[in-house]
Amino acid sequence: MITIGLPRGLYYFKHYVLWEEFFRNLGCDIVVSDETNKHILDMGVKYCSNETCLPVKVFHGHVMSLKDKVDYIFIPRYISVDKNEYTCPNFCGLPDMTALNLKNQVKILDINVHIDMFPYLILKSLKELGKVLNLEYSYVVNALKEAYLVFTKKQESSNNFEPFNSIKDKTKISLSILGHPYMIYDSYLSMKLIEKLNKRNISIYTPDNIDNITKRINAYPFQGKIFWDIGFELLGSAFTFTSNEVVDGIIYLTPFACGVDAFILEFIQRRFKSSDSLPILKLTVDEHTGEAGFDTRVEAFLDMVG
């Protein structure tokens, strides 16, 4: 049986249900890399240039950790995942960048996802993937269709925030944790932030709690214009939570060297300043960030909003 490796980094945090289900439907064995740890981070740092953003470095570490355990490592090439929306350039070149940085030590299986302009590329990729895995094209297409149904169902169930009906629980602190999913849900990179806040009985809201359309409507000042998909997600989430006064503050977790966040954070902070809005704490994480200093800043912020 063919074994497929799924690196626990980047898109994995958003689409793991889709791809795990897909390869399971194809009858493949799946190995997901371990949760991020120091060894994985160090391997990623070793193989990437200094200027590379932290999540991409970590992704390389995950790929290396799978190298000798699987037949292929699956790395989708996401160019656009919706109409008029594009991914960060790192995602567009991820399979090539990984192969190059790791000096072709791993066998990569990729799929091209370009929903905005060339949606048929997915079908072309599935044909090629079928050839590599020695499977019928129609079988591969059906496997993806079925996986997509499971994925959308799971996604809908997490969009549980009702922008116009949500009422703040006055007895509890509520915070919005913003950032890329591979930052806020990776417990090593986020220093277990969500877990620590949950232990203190703080209500947490993330971009996953809001449906896609609401986020795009509220993504001031870019509503409806071509933009990075993650930009819509973060701007839309920040202004949805704050316009409904459901949260007491925002913690924005940003990785070192993220070009997208450099823009997004600026827009959020400017708008908050001009409208005397909510307190926001920006926490930048890089490979040298220490947990003690990180926790101290969170504590100080909680004192302020509490």
Ligand code: SF4
């Ligand atoms: S969006 Fe930022 S963190 Fe994510 S891959 Fe691009 S540069 Fe890196």
